[in-house]
Amino acid sequence: MExxxxxxxxxxxxxEIAERAGLSERTFFRHFSDKRExxxxxxxxxxxxxxxRVAAAPKTAAPLDIxxxxxxxxxxxxxxxxxxxxxxxxxxxxxxxxxxxxLIKLASLxxxxxxALRRRGVKGPSASxxxxxxxxxxxxxxxxxxxxPTKRNLPRLVRESLDDLKAITAGH
Amino acid sequence: MExxxxxxxxxxxxxEIAERAGLSERTFFRHFSDKRExxxxxxxxxxxxxxxRVAAAPKTAAPLDIxxxxxxxxxxxxxxxxxxxxxxxxxxxxxxxxxxxxLIKLASLxxxxxxALRRRGVKGPSASxxxxxxxxxxxxxxxxxxxxPTKRNLPRLVRESLDDLKAITAGH
Numbered sequence: 001m002e003x004x005x006x007x008x009x010x011x012x013x014x015x016e017i018a019e020r021a022g023l024s025e026r027t028f029f030r031h032f033s034d035k036r037e038x039x040x041x042x043x044x045x046x047x048x049x050x051x052x053r054v055a056a057a058p059k060t061a062a063p064l065d066i067x068x069x070x071x072x073x074x075x076x077x078x079x080x081x082x083x084x085x086x087x088x089x090x091x092x093x094x095x096x097x098x099x100x101x102x103l104i105k106l107a108s109l110x111x112x113x114x115x116a117l118r119r120r121g122v123k124g125p126s127a128s129x130x131x132x133x134x135x136x137x138x139x140x141x142x143x144x145x146x147x148x149p150t151k152r153n154l155p156r157l158v159r160e161s162l163d164d165l166k167a168i169t170a171g172h
Numbered sequence: 173m174e175x176x177x178x179x180x181x182x183x184x185x186x187x188e189i190a191e192r193a194g195l196s197e198r199t200f201f202r203h204f205s206d207k208r209e210x211x212x213x214x215x216x217x218x219x220x221x222x223x224x225r226v227a228a229a230p231k232t233a234a235p236l237d238i239x240x241x242x243x244x245x246x247x248x249x250x251x252x253x254x255x256x257x258x259x260x261x262x263x264x265x266x267x268x269x270x271x272x273x274x275l276i277k278l279a280s281l282x283x284x285x286x287x288a289l290r291r292r293g294v295k296g297p298s299a300s301x302x303x304x305x306x307x308x309x310x311x312x313x314x315x316x317x318x319x320x321p322t323k324r325n326l327p328r329l330v331r332e333s334l335d336d337l338k339a340i341t342a343g344h
Contacts, residue, residue, distance in 0.1 A: 033244070046315055061342045062340055063340065064340050065343070081300070084281070091292055098331065100272040100273070100276050101272070103272065103275040103276060103279055103306070104268075104271070104272050104275060125312055125333070125336065126340060128312045128314045128315070129308070129309060129333060129337055129340060130340050131307050132308035132309075132311060132312060133305050133309070133337055133340070133341070135308075136301070136304035136307075136308045137301060137304075137305070139304060140297055140300045140301045140304060143300070144297060153228060161297070161301060164297065164301055164307055165299060165301055166341045166342070167340055168216050168235065168236050168287060168298060168301060168302050168305070168343060169305070169337055169338045169341040170256055170338070170341070171234045171237070
């Protein structure tokens, strides 16, 4: 990550990353399929976290509230990584290919959440819609968190974003 | 497009596309930067349509209703292209690289809508959130339209999808 920030993603080789991390290239490729995956390997863990949280939510909870709670938990995990998450975003924003990969990962998080809602009995289009709207609100919250100079709490921004979405759709 | 459906996107060359369309390769490249753009050149027109519709909406209209009306208009344009739009989607779904490009184009439509809302005086995070949620609802409507065998009306599915979103966020 340091190297990506110093030199830019394009100008950093796997050999250099492995050296900085004290790994052989072979070990690097045992952990990551390519140098992009250094940035995206966390998303499988996030998908798992979201799926678990949705599955474990109380039976009577409304789908959007379930998704909101799960996304706040994901926000807490990202918040813990703090600076790393922000540096990562700066690297991604500077590279169109990485921005595309990021959108794919967000879309796959939305699919994972929709699937988890369907397993709870939420109907097809509603499950997709709740998941996509939740991820959209998360994306907006995350952008606010990355951009602001002060340290605001990401889980709280996620909750605010979902509350804003409710206000917007209620026509306020 | 016929060639993409017959042979798959990967196995079709620009020379073949140009020949089928009765164009020289040179003319092809005057219209499209690469063979992917045959599938995505319409999105600039959609962004323009959405931006115009948002700008021209009545002053008193609620932001989400403005976005809903604009997306229904975009749905009508896509609906007119009918079979072409569905074939296009089948080609995209079969190719991960094209799916990434599709997500980028959707994200840029959301940015265009957010920007148009901001020019109407809608505040930063609300503008982004309304635009992202609207595009999310559009995406779900479009998937339903592509998947169903019967010919349901896309603008109507878009409106239903936005109405479902309102019901979901109201906790019903």
